[in-house]
Each structure stands twice: as C-alpha cells, then as structure tokens.
Amino acid sequence: MKTPIWNPPPDKVATAAITRFMALVNERHGKAFTGYHDLYRWSVTDSSTFWGDMWDFAGIIASRPYLQVIDDPTRFPGARWFPGATLNFAENLLRYRDERTAIVFKGEEGRTRRISYRELYQQAAQLAHALRTAGVVAGDRVAGYLPNLPETVIAMLAATSLGAVWSSCSPEFGVQGVLDRFGQIEPKVLFTASGYLHKGTHFPMLKRVSEIAEKIPSLEHVVVFPYPHREGGVTEIPRAVRYENFVSYQDAPDEIDFVQVPAGHPLYIMYSSGTTGAPKCMVQGVAGILVNQLKEHLLHVGLTRDDTILYVTTCGWMMWNWLVCALAVGATIVLYEGHPFHPAPDVLWQLAEEEQITVFGTSARYLASLERSGVRPASGHDLSRLRAILSTGSPLAEHTFHYVYREIGSQLQLSSISGGTDINGCFGIGSPVLPVYPGELQCRGLGMPVQVFDDSGNAVEGKAGELVCTGPTPSMPLFFWNDPDGSKYLKAYFEKFPGVWTHGDWCEITPTGGLIIYGRSDATLNPGGVRIGTAELYRLMETLPEVADSLAVGQRVEGDERVVLFVRLAEEAQFGPELEEKLRREIREKLSPRHVPAKIIPVSDIPYTVNMKKVELAVRNIIHGEPVTNREALINPQALELYRDLPDLKS
Secondary structure (H helix, E strand, C coil): CCCCCECCCHHHHHHCHHHHHHHHHHHHHCCCCCCHHHHHHHHHHCHHHHHHHHHHHCCCCEEECCCCCECCCCCCCCCCECCCCEECHHHHHCCCCCCCEEEEEEECCCCEEEEEHHHHHHHHHHHHHHHHHCCCCCCCEEEEECCCCHHHHHHHHHHHHCCCEEEEECCCCCHHHHHHHHHHHCCCEEEEECEEEECCEEEECHHHHHHHHHHCCCCCEEEEECCCCCCCCHHHCCCEEEHHHHCCCCCCCCCCCCCCEECCCEEEEEECCCCCCCCCEEEEEHHHHHHHHHHHHHHHHCCCCCCEEEECCCCCCHHHHHHHHHHHHCCEEEEEECCCCCCCCCHHHHHHHHHCCCEEEEEHHHHHHHHHHCCCHHHHCCCCCCCEEEEECCCCCHHHHHHHHHHCCCCCEEEECEEECCCCEEEEECCCCCCECCCCECEECCCCCEEEECCCCCECCCCCEEEEECCCCCCCCCEECCCCCCHHHHHHHCCCCCCCEEEEEEEEECCCCCEEEEEEHHHCECHHHCCECHHHHHHHHCCCCCEEEEEEEEEEECCEEEEEEEEEECCCCCCCHHHHHHHHHHHHHHCCHHHCCCEEEECCCCCEECCCCECHHHHHHHHCCCCCCCHHHECCHHHHHHHCCCHHHHC
C-alpha cells in the first residue's frame, strides 16, 4: 500500500464539520460510526436518511418542508427529490446580510473590488426589481455571456430570486458557440459585457453580442455591463440597454420577494462540451444542486464563514456555479478574471497572500504548468493561511502531488476532485479527515453510490473500468432541454448499463478507498483489445523536459487500433530519431510495452476546449476523416487542421 503524503492533524479531525455530522448521524440513528468509510457505506445504502440529515445539517431554507426525501429510489432515472418542498435558491445564498466580505474581485487591470454581504443583497434586490419590471417570471431563462465579474454573480442571484432559470457561458466563445447554447434555450434576457481582458489584450464583445441578439428572437432585453471600460456600440445592439439604465435605484424595494418554487424546479441549464455535436442542455434542479453543493462545501471541504475561497474558473465552467454556492456558507469568494500566468506566473499566489486565501481551487493543468515553469509559490509569498488546494479538470499526476507539498505547503490538504458538469458536483472528492495518497482522489463523495464496472457490468476494485453510479443522486439533471421523450438523456448515461449511470470516466477504486482517474473512457486507447487510459501517457509526458504538451488517440488500422501520440515540443527541443527513441524507452520502462505508441508525431498545438480540456475525440474524428461539428467549443479550433491528412498516419 502507498504511503500517505499528508495525514490530517488529529485536532483538525476532531473539530471538522464532517465529524460533527457523523456525531449527529450516530445520535439520531443509533449508529457508532468512527471513520469516513463507515459513514460513506451508510450514506449510499440508506441514501434517503443521509440526504434528509444533510438537508437539516446544511440549514436549507424552505417555505414548505418536503413530504419525503425521495419518492422512489428504484426509479432510475426519474426519481424525484424532496417532493412537496418549496424554496428559493437565491434566498439560501443570501441568508447573510452583514458587513462581512462576500466577494473579492481582481482582474487583469489590477483593481480590487470588495462587496459585503449587505451590499450584495442590496444590489441583487435592485436588479431583481428591474428584472421583475421587465416581465421576468418563474421559468423564464436568463443568460449570461460574461467575464467572471461580481455582476455575473448578482445577475444569477437576481434571476433565480424570481424563479428564473440561469445559464451562462464565458466570453471566449464565438458567435456560433453562444448560439449553439443559448439559441436552444430561448432566453428572455441576456447579460453581457462590453469586453474582457486576456493576457493583457482587450477583446471587445459588442459586435459579437449584436450578431447574437439578432439571431435569438426570444431576447427582450440585452443588458450590458461596462467592463473593462465603457465602450460605444450599445445602441447598435437590438433591444440593448446599459446596466445603469436598466436598474432602477430609486424605487427598488429594500427586500427581495423571493419566489418560492418546487424542489424540482429548474435552476441551471448547463452544457456538454459539444466537441462532436451540438451541446446537450442539461437542466438541473433547485434543491438538488443546493443540498449537494453544500454537502461538498461543508463536509468535504470543511468550509466556514472564516474561509476565503478562490476557484480559478470562467462562468462557463461548472466550478463557477460550485464556487458561488459558497455564499450560502457565508464564506468570502474570490473571483479572478484573467489569465492565471499574467502578468507573471505567480500572480495568483500574490492574490492568495493579499487576500489570505484559505482554499485555493484550480485545474490540474495549471498546477502542472507551475511545476514545469519552476514556480515556487511558497518561497516568495506568505501562504500560511492556505489549508487546502482543490484540483480538477483532468487527472493530477503523482509527481505534481509531490510538487505541491514541496513548493506550496507541506501542511495543506491537496484534494484532487472529479465529477462533471452533468451533476454540477463531484463523484470523487476529498475529505479533511482522510490521508492524501499521491495520484489518488481521496474518496467517493458521500451519498454518491459510485462503483467501477468491467465491460460485463461486474463491480471491480483494484482494476480499471467504467466509473458508474448505481442509484439516483439529487444533483443529476432533471432532463435535457428539447428532449421531450427523454431519449437523449437515456442515451447519454444509461445506454451501456441499463438502470446504471455510466459517467464516461475510466478509473479504479484503490485499496485505500480512493480513486485513480485514467481519463475519459470514450477516449481510452485499445491496442490489441487492452484498454489504456490516456492520462497515464500524459502524466509521464509531463515529466519530460522536451515535451511541452501531448495528446494520444487510437487510430483504426486493419481491424485493430494503434496508439498515436502527438507531442508539442518544448521551446528548445527538436524532434528526431534520438528524441523519439527516448520517448518510446520512457514509455516502455515506466508504463508498459503495450503503452508504446505505434506513431509519435510532433505538432505545433494541442486543441483544448474553452474549459481547458484536451479534445481527443475531435482529433480522432479528424484523423479518420470524420466531421467535427462544433468547433466553437474549442479555445483554439484552428489547431484541429494540424491533424488533417498527416502523411505519417497513412503508413
């Protein structure tokens, strides 16, 4: 068994929220749980009782209590959570109205803004009044095409306070990418900005917004925030108005009349990446998102009012929704708008020092980039308040675990977490009362009946297989938009194993009770019928100084599949027989002979989604001459052309 790289201090375990929750469970139900894994097993075998206890522990504010926690746990999909309850999402996030800081905002332009909980409530009240006056009612869609601004949070709170459904995407999306998403859901109001900054460059948005507004006839109002500075052109946008003219400050009420909606009322519409087709529109419910995200904040992160939490994200990634829910805990959330290496590689660590950040959330790619760049955050910054780092987006390599503990902090908890936009939360997650093992996610999330299945549908441990969820959980989508018979929903999750949610990750449950994620199961390599996770190759490539980035796909050849590894070389490296042989040798010796690619091909760029995930499937389509129908989901769609008609793939 592996040796832990970190063990939780006993005094922290004794005072952790999850320990208090365990004591509540023991007292209520006559249990004698003493550790996480006992609690986990109970949470998935008696899920109704667990989620009812979680509802109480989180202090969910509801105008009418639920009649039962779940109506029929055997109906999967289709079980209804907390039927009978009525509540409002924004009311739960705006439960605090004092002078403590709710939001800290820092953008590339350098200015820091602070908004107290009292000010946040007031501004949400003003905007909610304006939306109500504009005719927004429960069930209407309100969309955000915005940078990661405080106003983005305020717009979401104002919309959901009325029972409207919020949906957002980041400003990096082009016109077609926005239309592919918002065009499906027909929003009544669109919030946007005049522009955004990225690596010190200003990107104006109003021309794109004008084109978008012309092509979404459902839009009655386009509300423009002047960020990063005021620009002209608003009058050229159909039905557009500046934010200050839209909001009526004079006659806005001091209190928000929170519209009470059923527990299963739509809250968010989220989108699949859409790299191989039109994005799926996943509709998520009020109570399910609230209780699951608060479970993760309170029990798995241990978040309190004394915490300051940053997650480096755009408002088009589910981690934005996840971060914003921390307002319900009363913590301070930090919004960073800009490139995480601009103007210097340590910009976020300077922010962490200035704001005394206690929980730092980011992507595995960011941490790997820090490591490769030789950045040593702890050597130049006071990070003494930092107690946890959260990493997601892709598997975190073992060597990067060691880097974090060596160069950022030896006493912090490093939680590699994994879930998805689909559930707006995590299947695999961290726990402040469990040790951290390099290369592993600490545990399966409470209340999430996660298993690993082999191809025959048998549960396995200690070997790789499909990550599945064998029962309903609250934050799973209510339905897909424009899917009246539910066929798209069933195909997305229940086609491979009927009655079991197949998530699409290739992973392993370890002897420690943790998880290892090997990559997307639909992108696994299958040479000679042996499945290999792409993350294994990527983790090794990250350790080699000659390789800046890599991408692996399977190419169909004569009824079999061969592994093709594309490498983007580091600045000083040159590709030739010597380097190619080194790469093959490293793969053979450190992974296995089966991992050795049939072809290693240098490329100048690796395609990524806007949320910085590699797009193996799009590249696989390109090399097989198949269409890639939604390039707007990529941050660098031009990179795909590098993979078309490569001579090396024809031999």
